[in-house]
Amino acid sequence: MRNTDAVMIKKAIVHVLDRNSDEPIFTDFEQDIQEDVHEFLEKHIIKSLQDEENRKGKFRGGVTAVKDACIKIFTEEQDFIECSKEIAAHLFKAMKSNNNISSSDLVICLYESFEKNYVGILKLDYKKSFIHQVEFVEDKLKVSIIPQTISLPGMSQRLQKCAFIKEIDEEDEYDLIVLDKQNYGNEEDGEIAQFFVQNFLNCSILVDNRDKTKLFKKATEKWTRRNLKEDIDKAQEVREEAINSLKNCAEIDVEKFTQSIFGNDQQMQENFIQHLDQEGLPVENFDIDKKWVEKKMKKRSIKTDTGIEIKGEYEDIEDKMKFEIRRNGDGTVSIIIKNVRSFQER
Structure with a gap:
């Protein structure tokens, strides 16, 4: 998986996880995969899979919401939307465990690489960016620079948290690749960092060669x-x-x-x-x-x-x-x- 240099996005969907809300904002429609959207997702997937900080993981027992939803996506693609909602709801619940976990959009996609299917889970934390605004004030044209607080990471930026799940085979060494760049600088940061791997994915991180x-x-x-x-x-x-x-x-x-x-x-x-x-x-x-x-x-x-x-x-x-x-x-x-x-x- 780490050697992936090209993917084909088959399905994708976006849900909004605003921690200031009581519930996630679910969409009922798949994302239209136009050329620029495909490039955006493909670059983030490849960059994250090739990132030196990613790790192999194995799903544990107990609550297996993500594992179960991914298995269903692999076997019954027509349930992709509902399964994506289950994954988003589970992540939103994990995010609510700490007030310092950032709101984000969540992209879930089914993609193909080397003739095998994978599920990608991309947490797109919001970035601050700036745009211009054009308006008329007393019949005069005014152009202003204004901040955008919910911009998504650009293709040149790196994601902080994402996971890539392969078709489950209990005999395989690992089930997924996890990228989690959270800083473990203090106890509170440690709690934030663990929510993605432990509370959400419920997986063990493996140490390979x-x-x-x-x-x-x-x-x-x-x-x-x-x-x-x-x-x-x-x-x-x-x-x-x-x-x-x-x-x-x-x-x-x-x-x-x-x-x-x-x-x-x-x-x-x-x-x-x-x-x-x-x-x-x-x-x-x-x-x-x-x-x-x-x-x-x-x-x-x-x-x-x-x-x-x-x-x-x-x-x-x-x-x-x-x-x-x-x-x-x-x-x-x-x-x-x-x-x-x-x-x-x-």
Whole structure:
């Protein structure tokens, strides 16, 4: 699903979820899928499916309003409108659980990709935009800029919350792809964030090899910054070992990696493994997602405490003829860019 680069919208419908109202505003008609509407929906679907933050999910037991409605859409397309209302009503109920959850339009669509059907659920949060207004005042023409508070996200913007459900097979690893960009900055934000995945979709978020690869890279850097701020040599060793493992190995053995980095320092080993666990990475072997590595680790960025930032291709920074980090023996290093024939300022 994540590799989708084209979809065909077969059915779509829009319901209004205004949390200031007691009930959702349901429509009784499907959306006319004109060329520009198709492009609008297709771009948001593709962009969300390719977003690095989306996750695989599996429906849980208990209340399964979304799952049940999607199964019915797949098997009885003539019930699409009524099923969409059930999904919208369930989301509206979940939204009412917290006053800070934003009102939105809800688009539900049935689309086809690679000859398979999927249900897309897109929560279109309102964006503030501006339009001009033309009016006559005392026989004179007046043009004003006025705000529009219920504009929908443009095609260049990214959705905050959406889900893409495939035809249900209980034996499959996952049932849906979920994108939820809610900020988990504090307890209240956490409650808001969980309403979509837990209260509405009622699904468990899975951690696949792509997620594990990304988590390993991010968590290792986070731990290094926090614990090795005063030991630049060791910090460099940890970073280089992590990069080499991701680029040159087929899998990560977390315990073996930890032992190779920290040797017999049992306290550091336990501290690092505990940190990975807290970041959501299970302490177990996992296959490295090479596609993610190739895509996200093409460039490297180094920022020093002296205010200098260096960016370049990984291959160039790893080339000893072009780049070197030389230890000075006093806890500092010198970063040397070698064999430069010319340079430009930007």
